[in-house]
Amino acid sequence: MRNLMAGLRALALIGPAMASPAFAAPDVTGTWMTEDGEGAVQIAPCGDRLCGRIVWLKTPLDENGQPMRDENNADLSQRDRPLCGMEVLSGVAPGRDGWEGGWIYDPEAGARYSVAIAPGEEDAIVVTGFVGMKAFGRALQWHRAPASLKRCDAPPAPAKASAGNKRS
Structure with missing residues (x-):
């Protein structure tokens, strides 16, 4: 009994020293290239969530020169939406190991999944899409996009008048 009491006193003394500060979810905002390099997603705050x-597609136009559309969406009424500028991640809140609790949409599969986002290697995040349990999901590593990335959601630059188009 004496040893038990001594152990409890020792824990009482070192417990506060081992307590961690309040959890702060890692910063995962910014523009990220998807693992396959086919697109880039800008993650930003939306209220208290992400x-x-x-914001970028390797192939922004289809074979007819039209913007790529959400043609694989399970909801037929959504198939005409342009991919560029489309929200594909929402409702992600700070969690125990990073960010979680929201959803991610995969335009290639036309399906929505639960999502968790955690820091990865340097300048990378791990995005896990799953149904049910995260342990059975698919984890993908996204890398920070270069600042020079030409965004497909940016408004076109105004056309400059050439010398032949000036009116006197």
Whole structure:
């Protein structure tokens, strides 16, 4: 009994020293290249949560020169939406190991999944899409996009008048 009491006193003394400060979710905001390099998603605050939109596509236009559309969406009424600028991540809140609790949409599969986001290697995040349990999900590593990335959601630059188009 004496040893038990001594052990409890020792824990009482070192417990506060081992307590961690309040959890702060890592910063995962910014523009990230998807693992396959086919797109980039900008993650930003949306109130007290995070959301993300497609801001770059390797192939922004279809074979007819039209913007790529959400043609694989299970909801037929959504198939005409342009991919560029589309929200593909929403409702993600600080969690125990990073960010969680929201959803991610995969335009290639036309499906929405639960999502968790955690820091990865340097300048990378791990995005896990799953149904049910995160342990059975698919984890993908996204890398920070270069600052020079030409965004597909940016408004077109105004056309400059050439010397032949000036009116006197």
